[in-house]
Amino acid sequence: MDWQGGPVSNNVEDRRGGDEGGGGGMISSFGGGGGLGIGAIIILTLIGWATGINPQLLIGGAQVLTGAGNSSYSQPQQTTRSSNGAPTDQMGRFIASVLGETEGVWTKILPEQANIQYTKPTLVLFSGQTRSGCGTAQSAMGPFYCPSDQKVYLDMAFFNEMKAKYGGGGDFAYAYVVAHEVGHHVENLLGILPKIQQMQDQASSKAQSNALSVKVELLADCFAGVWAANANQQYKILQQGDVETAIATAQAIGDDKLQTAARGYAVPDSFTHGSAAQRTQWLTVGLQSGQIQACLPLLK
Ligand SMILES: [Zn+2]
Secondary structure: OOOOOOOOOOOOOOOOOOOOOOOOOOHHHOOOOOOOOHHHHHHHHHHHHOOOOOHHHOOOEEEOOOOOOOOOOOOOOOOOOOOOOOOOHHHHHHHHHHHHHHHHHHHHHHHHHHHHOOOOOOEOOOOOOOEEOEEEEHHOOOOOEEEEOOEEOOOOOHHHHHHHHOOOOHHHHHHHHHHHHHHHHHHHHHHHHHHHHHHHOOOOOHHHHHHHHHHEEEEHHHHHHHHHHHHHHEEEEEEHHHHHHHHHHHHHHHOHHHHHHEEEOOOOOHHOOOHHHHHEEEEEEHHOOHHHHHHHHHHH
């Protein structure tokens, strides 16, 4: 991926290395990341229960959190944001560039394709844990988008985990993770996220609620594909092998793969992100069409 040619976002809030407010290491000591280990899943369920966040929304490779947060931590936090808000290290600059390219694309195509203006989300880089509008963010949760404060939370340690666990990794795979989270923000702007949350509140079973989560996740995958197609048009980001890398990543982080890896079998009703085949399919739909509209049949 050639990420150096596009705009660089100044909406990265760099909280790495700061005092993130108590309890550090409690979760990461379980070695979980992206909700993979059963220990991490149990702990996340407890956190979800304690913070009032639906635990299903805390568990997964790259997820969305819902609901106004009541963070259990009240200490003030320090941030290490530089004067213009831009990180100066290589990975930080990479993230700011990818975010800048999501801003460039969605600012252009959201009015064109959906007739609404794009408002840019903030991306919070943190290490260990930090506060979010959806409760305390922990690295073990994996990256997520919080609709309450319209921020994406990312601990880049997740990328190491992706690389170690799935043998994947690489610029475009990481960009896909960021684009997926921004995809949730687009869902929020389109009014899809609040509507699905409402439907989940009214769902009569866990399976029904999970099926709605899968739609939200596959839509974010599709929007990540829409972004990539348009970013390539605007900034020529794609290089040989990038699409294959993204597809391999989408396959690796399917719920069936994650569950099979974690406990030896998969339970389709408990899927909250979609199977490997589904994630690949919808990322591809977005990539090939470059159109929001092409993703919307998912919601039917
Ligand atoms: Zn997601």
